[in-house]
Amino acid sequence: MTEVGIGIVGGGYMGKAHAVAMSAVGAVFDTALRPRLEMVCASSAASAERYRAAFGFARGTDNWRDLVADPRVEAVIIASPQETPPRDCPGRLCP
Numbered sequence: 001m002t003e004v005g006i007g008i009v010g011g012g013y014m015g016k017a018h019a020v021a022m023s024a025v026g027a028v029f030d031t032a033l034r035p036r037l038e039m040v041c042a043s044s045a046a047s048a049e050r051y052r053a054a055f056g057f058a059r060g061t062d063n064w065r066d067l068v069a070d071p072r073v074e075a076v077i078i079a080s081p082q083e084t085p086p087r088d089c090p091g092r093l094c095p
Helices: 013-023 047-056 064-068
Strands: 002-009 033-041 059-061 073-080
Touching: 002 013, 002 064, 013 033, 013 047, 033 047, 033 064, 059 064, 059 073
Parallel strands: 002 033, 002 073, 033 059
Antiparallel strands: none
C-alpha cells in the first residue's frame, strides 16, 4: 500500500466533499494508493482547526504557503470558492 499526503485549501462544501472522497478511495477503487489527509487550510486558524477535527486531517493552517511547503503534503486540492482564491497564490497553483 502506498500513501500520499493530501492537502486541501478550503474546508467548506467542496473541501468537505474532497476530504470524504479521499477517505473513501480504498473502498471505491481497486488501487493500493491510500490518500492520507495531512493538512487543511482555511481562512482562519479557528476554521482550520474545526475542519481538521471534523474531517480527520492531521493538521490545519490558515496559511496556504505552510500547506504547499510542507514535505508531508504531496498533492494539493484547491477547494476554495472561485471568487476567493488564496491571497497571493501563484497562477499555476490557483484558479
